[in-house]
Amino acid sequence: MTSLYPLFKERGTGNGFFKLLELSTGLRFIPFACGRSAMVSGLKALGLQRTDEILVPPFLGQCVLSALSRAVFPAMSPSGRSRAILVYHQFGFPQDIRAIESYAHDKNLTILNDCANTLFSCTNGNSLLEWGDFTIISLSKLYSCGLGGGLYSRRKDIYENILDDHRELSDGQRERADLALETLIKINSGVYGAETVYEINGLYGYLPDVAAFPEKSHYGLPSTEEELHDDITHRKNIWSIVSNLFPDRVPECENIEVIPFAIPIFGDPEKLEVISNKIRNELSLDVPVLHFDFARNMLNPDYRQSLVIGCHDGWDEGLVVKICEIIKGHIK
């Protein structure tokens, strides 16, 4: 069953992804074991305390909330203790950054720019990665690298502070990071059987503390400029197929360029469940029904239940056309 998330697969030469990313974006990311460890590190570098609240959208998974909890206090409504805001560009669709920036400025909030779902989406021609006080990425959501994330900050004070700590931490944790990836690969292969849940809990419990990037993860990442651009083109093509077929059911994207992780198509929730099951049975693809904020504004969201189509390289364009045909048959 192909899911929204890619599984680990060795493919590249194992070299140079972060260099490629720097060439492509001009930004030098600090590698981490995962997006969550980058997140925790960034929040600590800002000097935030466990009693400081970070404003988060209400649909974050417990893994992210639990990781945030190590450094700050996640909250879903503002208060006098609010010090930061986590802006998550769900499925790679940029949030309304102007509105959020203005709000954050008024409330004196630090912006955590959560780009776990996209590396190359833009707003008004500007890369989303450059926005906010610091940005985190999660490469395993996009590529078949199993684990891996990164952090960038345009604020020199934060960036250098993290970089100093990171070198030392990372050196001491290489084996742990490699072991984490090995464990994840084993979990996904099903060898743990009934014990899987404990292994996942164990792994997700310590991952936010691991700064080192697993060596083997490099082999699941694009290693040439061509591979990187092929992936971008593939995602754009899927977005183009879906948005042309369902122009009124996908998010409006005026002034933004989306290089998506996944694409939401909203509709009647009961029909969506039927379609989702049909696709699962006929095509062995997991197109789940999830909520997406069609306002793309966590401060004033418009959540709608949607079918969600994946975009990684396991989602062949031909298959996506077939999915769309099934959806068309049910949604008029």
Added chain:
Amino acid sequence: MKTIHTGDKNFNALWEQGFRAIPGATPMYSPATREYDHEIFSTQLKSDDSFVVLSASGETAAVVPLYCFRDEEGALEYRYGREYVRAPIINVSSGLKNYKKIQKFIFEYIEGLAHKKRVRAHKAVVEGVELLEGRHYYNYMTDFGYIDESSICQLIDSTSDPRDLWSNVRKSYKSLINKAAKTHTFESISTDNYNFNKCEQYRNLHFRASGKQTRSTESFHLMYKMIEDGRAFMILVNDKDIGPVSAHLFYHSNGYSLYASSAVDPRLPLDAGIGHLAVWQGLLTARSMGIRYLDMGQLRIDSEMTAKEMKIALFKKGFGGKTVTVFRGTKYFKSE
């Protein structure tokens, strides 16, 4: 579908049936907790409009807690004291389509009741386990016009290996627990070794801590009855020299446990680690009883937390586990 309210002679039996059968029925839905609620809210509760939904075959399809209180402005609201009342829970065994039908019926029925009784609002909370166990992955109450006011709670998977549980305890707490364990003993009081006099230590400590008895003796006795009936357990910590110094109550049922309340001798220094020791032992006791999740409770009740509330929240987070979204919502009913 048929509804059965609290005045009906079959209500208690049907509620109990639903409580035993419906997945996600945490201790907060138990008949024993309802009895306790009635006692502690005896002077504030305006009416108990809770109801049971019966399927066509007469089975309990859902249980819906619905307590009516006056708010600060004197208007009637469905809630739990000053907090959110537990949301309806529905039996999923009848299939998704039927589930949705029952859900729609319940929320329309609540709205009808609210209009009839001039209730202004309904504040409801979905237990954290609903998300973790995959029954609700979003705040479904927003589909029925509720305003999302979600918060977070801390849930500990108590089936984990004790070494894993210990490794997740905050470092500074480990030394406090070890320190407290050197000078204190503890006992876990449950249905197996129930002892009224030992349970009474809770009330004695409560009195010592607050300097007065702040609630009825009956409410304490109902707590002890929960222990006697196998729906709660207590961790009693004894100082080797001065005797009982703290008592901590944990509700449990259907594989879920909730850290409910505690009473600690105020003479103890803050860094004595007694509360830490008791919660740690509570976690191990829950594990030995086969309980799946220990819910440390909501971490943020109101948006503006006092320093004391924040301290309590940090304490609850210090024993590891998962920080989980607690879906909460308020619906304001239009007056006719």
